[in-house]
Amino acid sequence: MKLIVQIPAYNEEKTIAQTLRDIPRKIDGFASIETLVIDDGSIDDTASEARKAGANHVVQLKTHRGLSSAFVAGVDAALRLGADIIVNTDADNQYAGADIPKLVAPIVRGSAEVVIGDREVARSPHMSPFKRMLQRLGSWTVGLASGVRVADVTSGFRAFSREAAMQINVFNPFTYTLETIIQSGNRNLGVQCVTVRTNPPNRPSRLYHGVGSYLRKSIVTIFRIYALYKPLKTFFLIGLLLILIGTAIGARFLSHFLQGDRGGHVQSLILAAVFLIVGFQTMLIGLVADLISVNRRLSEEVLVRLRRMQAPASVRRERPQPKSTETEQPQSNETQWVWLVDEDKLDEAQPEGPAPGRRRRRRRGGTRQHAELPGNRGKHLAEEGD
Template identity: 50%
Template sequence: MTKLIIQIPCYNEERTLGITLSALPRQIPGIDTVEWLIINDGSRDRTVEVAKEFGVDHIVHFPTNQGLAKGFMAGLEACLRAGADIIVNTDADNQYCADDIPKLIQPILHGQADMVIGARPIWDTRHFSLTKKLLQNFGSWMVRLASNTNVPDAPSGFRAFSRQAAMQLNVFNSYTYTLETIIQAGQKGMAIASVPIRTNPNLRRSRLVRSIPSYVFRSAMTILRIFMLYKPLRFFTWLGAVPFGLGTLLGIRWLLLFFLVDPTRSRAPSLILAAILILIGFQLWMFGLIADLMAANRRLLEENRLRLRRIEFERNQAASKH
C-alpha cells in the first residue's frame, strides 16, 4: 500500500484555498491512498472552515503565525506520523497546476529520486517581472553551486519527497525552506530530480517576496548560512585565504624593499599590517577547524534523530494495523 499526502501551508487563505483544493486529485495511478493535509499557520480568517468543507483529512494548527519554514517542517512531521510514503508540497494560492502531481511523483515511484522539484516556465510566466526572472535564475545558479545539484528552479515550492528524504530533512532557517532543503539534500547525497510543470494564473501577490532587495538579501544569507553549516572548513579556508594571502604579499614586499632597496628604513606600518592580516587568516582557519568538528557532532545528532523518526514511524504503522 502506497500512501501519498499532499500538504499545503496556509496563512489566511480562505479566498484561494477552495480553488486549490478543488483541483487536487484523490486518485493517482500507482498510489493506493491520497490524503490532504493543511498547516494552519495562525490564520485569522475562515481557512480552517474552508479546508473542512472540502474534506481535508489532516489539519495542523499553529495558534500564531510561525512562518513558512516552520509550517513546512510541521507538515512533514505530521505526514510522516500519518504514514505517508510520498509527500507532495504545494501552495495554497493555486500557483501550481495540480494535474502535474502524477508527473511530479513519477521519479520517486520509479526509485530514481528522493526529492523532485517542479520547474516552472519562468521565462513564460507573465506576472513575473524581468528583474524577478533574472534573479530567480541567478538564485537557482547559486543554489546549484552550493548544493552540487542541477535544479533549474530552486525557489519552486511544488515538490515531492520520499519518506526517507522527508525523515532526513531539518530546516534551520525561519524564512523559507525552498533553498535550504535543496542544499541540505545535495550535501546529504540524496538523488534530486526536476520535472517541468505548469502554473496557473496569479490569484494574489507573493507574501514571501514583499520586495526584491529584501528577498535577494535574505535568500543570499540563507545560501551562505547553509553552506557554512554543511561545509564550514571549506568556507573558512577560502575566507581566511584572502587576508592571509594579502598579508603574505605585503610581507614579501617588505622583504624585497628591505634587502634590495633600503635596509635602513623599517617600514613598520607595512610590516604590522602584514602581521595582522596573516594572523586574521590563521584565526579564520582555526575557526574552520573548530566548526568542522562541531559539524561532525551535528551529523551524529542528525543520524540519531533519523533513527528516532524511523522508530516512531514503525510504531505508528504497527499501531494502525492493530
C-alpha cells in the same frame, strides 16, 4: 502506497478551497491520497474553509511562525500519518494540482527521492526580465553549493519520499526551498526536476517585501547552509584569502624596506600582520567547526531513527520473504542468525543433555561440587552408604 499533499497556509481563506479542489483524488500506484493543511496562525477563517473544502487533516499553529516552521510541522505530521510520499504545494493555488502525478512519478519509479517542479521561469510571462536573471543566478549558486543542478530552486511545488523527508532538517526561518535542495545534495539524495504548469498570480508574494530583501536573505541562507555542511572548506578558503592579502601587503612592505625606505610604511607591516593572524585563526575555526559537524551528523542520525520508531505500525513493514517453489521440508538444525541480547537467556535456551552424535567424555579424578549432576551420582551414593 499512501500520498499526503501538504499545504502551508497563512490567511488564505479565499484560495484554499480552490487549491484543495484541484488536487486529484486518484493516482495510479496509490491506494490512499490525503490532504493536510497547516494553518500558520491565520487570523481569518483559513482552517474552517479548509475543513469545508474537504481537507483530511488540519494542523493549526497557535501563532504565526513563518513558512519554514509551517513546512516542518507539515512534514512531521505527514510522517506520523504514515505517508510514503509527501507533496508540498502553495495555498494560493499558484501550481496546477493536475501535475501532481507527474511530480511523484520519478519517486514511484524509484529513480529519485526528491522531485522539484520547474516553472520554466526563463519563459514565464509572470516574471520581469530582472527577476528571471536573478532566478538563473540563484539556481546557479545553489547548484554550486549543493552539487545538483536544479532549474527552479525557489519552487515550492516539490515531492519527497518518506526516507528523504526523514533526513531533511530546516533551520532557516526565512524559507525551506533553498535549504532542502542543499541538504538533499549533501546527503546524496536523488534530486530530479519535472516541468509543471502554473496559474496566474492572484496577489503579490508575502515572503519578501522587495527584491533587495529577498536577495540579501537568500545569500545569507546559501552561505549558512553551505558552511553548515562543509565548514572546513568554507573557513579554509576564507582564511586562505585573508592570508594571501596579508602576504601581498607584507611583500609590499618588504619591497620598500629592501629599496632603502626603512623609515615608513609601518602601517603596511601592521596591517599585514593583522591579516595573517586573522587568516590563521579562521582556518582554526574551520577545523573546530568540522569536528563539531561530526556530532551534528550523529544527532541527525539519532533523529532519523527516532522518526522511524514513531512511524505507524502499518509503515514498519517486514521485509518480504521470497516465495519458495519447493515443498516445505522439516526444519533442520542449521545455524540461524540471532541477535545476542542477553547471554543468560541464551544459556537457558541450550539443551540440557549432550549434543546428539557427540560422546560425553567422562571425567576422572578430582572432587565434584554438585552431587545432583549425572557424573556425581555414584560418589554421592557412596558417601551416603558410609
